Amino acid sequence: VFSTFIMLISFITLMIVRRGPRAPPPDMSEFRKAFAKAKNIAIITGAGVSAESGVPTFRGEHEKWRKWHSQDLASPEAFSRNPSRVWEFYHYRRELVLDKKPSAVHLAIAECEARLKKQGRSVVVITQCQDDLHRQAGSKHVLKVHGSLLETRCMSCGQVTVNTQSPICATLKSKGAPGANVPDAQIPVDKLPRCEERDCHGLLRPNVVFFGETLDSHILTNVEKEIEICDLCLVVGTSSIVYPAAMFGPRVASRGVPVAEFNMNTTPKTEYFMYHFQGPCGTTLPPALAPHDSEEL
Numbered sequence: 576v577f578s579t580f581i582m583l584i585s586f587i588t589l590m591i592v593r594r595g596p597r598a599p600p601p602d603m604s605e606f607r608k609a610f611a612k613a614k615n616i617a618i619i620t621g622a623g624v625s626a627e628s629g630v631p632t633f634r635g636e637h638e639k640w641r642k643w644h645s646q647d648l649a650s651p652e653a654f655s656r657n658p659s660r661v662w663e664f665y666h667y668r669r670e671l672v673l674d675k676k677p678s679a680v681h682l683a684i685a686e687c688e689a690r691l692k693k694q695g696r697s698v699v700v701i702t703q704c705q706d707d708l709h710r711q712a713g714s715k716h717v718l719k720v721h722g723s724l725l726e727t728r729c730m731s732c733g734q735v736t737v738n739t740q741s742p743i744c745a746t747l748k749s750k751g752a753p754g755a756n757v758p759d760a761q762i763p764v765d766k767l768p769r770c771e772e773r774d775c776h777g778l779l780r781p782n783v784v785f786f787g788e789t790l791d792s793h794i795l796t797n798v799e800k801e802i803e804i805c806d807l808c809l810v811v812g813t814s815s816i817v818y819p820a821a822m823f824g825p826r827v828a829s830r831g832v833p834v835a836e837f838n839m840n841t842t843p844k845t846e847y848f849m850y851h852f853q854g855p856c857g858t859t860l861p862p863a864l865a866p867h868d869s870e871e872l
Contacts, residue, residue: 603862605850606852606863609807609833609835609849610807610863610864611867611868613696613805613806614696614697614806615696615697615699615801615804615805616687616696616697616698616699616805616808617699617801617802617805617807617808617809617823617827618698618699618809619703619811619813619823620680620684620700620701620703620704620813621703621811621812621814621815621817621820622704622814623856624680624702624704624811624856625704625706626812627679627681627856627857628675628676628677628708629675630671630704631671639753639755640667640753641753641755643664646786648661648664649783649786650785650787651785653785654780654785658764658778658780659759659764660759661780662747662767662768663750663759663760663762664751665783666743666750667751667753668705669725669741669743670742672705672706672707672708672724672725673741675706675708677708677711677712678857679857679858680856680860681709681711681712681714682712683860684700684709684714684860685713686713688700688713688714688715688716690866690870698714698716699716699717699805700716700717700718701720701798701801701820702717702720703817703820704721705724706723706725707723718794718798718801720790720795720798721783721784721790721820722781722782722783724781724783725739726738726782727743727781727782728779728780728781729770729772729778730778730779731770731775731776731777734772735782736771738768743768744768746766746767747760747762747767747768764778790819798823802823802826805827805832806832806833807834807835808828808832808833808834808835809834809835809837809860810823810824810834810836810838810848811836811856812837812838812856813842814838815844815845816842821843821844824836825844828847828848828849833849834847834848834849834850835863836850837863839854839855840853841853
């Protein structure tokens with residue numbers, strides 16, 4: 576709660592000292608100079624990064640599942656009222672990501688982290704994505720602020736478990752089709768995913784942050800630490816409209832630290848950042864993170 580309060584105060588300050596009109600977009604060579612000097616790099620990623628691997632963003636044409644918006648399903652109240660429907664929705668999303676592979680974006684970030692670690696430099700990924708693609712690409716230092724589709728949490732004992740089974744339980748097999756006229760499966764609650772801890776058998780839920788829930792305080796504390804020590808920040812593939820993650824980049828910029836945004840379009844936070852590189856992240860990001868001439872390879 577304290578960390579969230581500090582972030583809110585910082586954001587209000589940013590709104591007061593908002594920067595004026597942006598200068599013309601800088602050349603990549605200027606960003607590369609900042610990259611060559613950086614010792615602690617924070618990379619904030621959003622749904623646009625997963626989209627490069629073919630994962631729907633659940634906005635625009637993918638905003639609805641059957642006749643519901645995602646916020647109608649991804650809430651504690653919805654799960655309490657109709658866990659079968661919510662599990663169908665998340666089973667559909669799990670199946671979508673289970674067969675996806677890391678994109679050029681994921682691979683470039685992972686390669687950069689491994690390379691810079693040998694030089695005594697660090698890269699942390701702070702992601703809003705709920706898939707496993709950063710880890711699959713090889714990234715080691717990943718903070719998932721919105722949780723993971725491939726983890727479950729027991730409603731009874733609280734146990735968090737990685738689960739990549741397909742389907743996650745027998746009754747969800749072939750369920751979750753998104754068509755507007757598809758009826759609910761109405762799976763009995765005792766046939767939904769259950770905890771396998773001894774003597775528990777509690778109902779499992781996806782280990783994601785539902786709408787209306789607070790972020791994991793441990794992860795938020797680690798994020799706070801990383802954005803305070805970084806000396807270069809990249810904001811990649813995020814619309815910068817979901818809070819509190821939308822505040823991370825501007826908070827770094829408020830310290831005078833270079834922040835580079837990589838996105839298909841400008842965002843509400845673009846004006847705060849020193850660099851903006853427009854276009855597909857799979858095209859713009861790999862050359863930005865490639866070995867610099869000054870590196871000791």
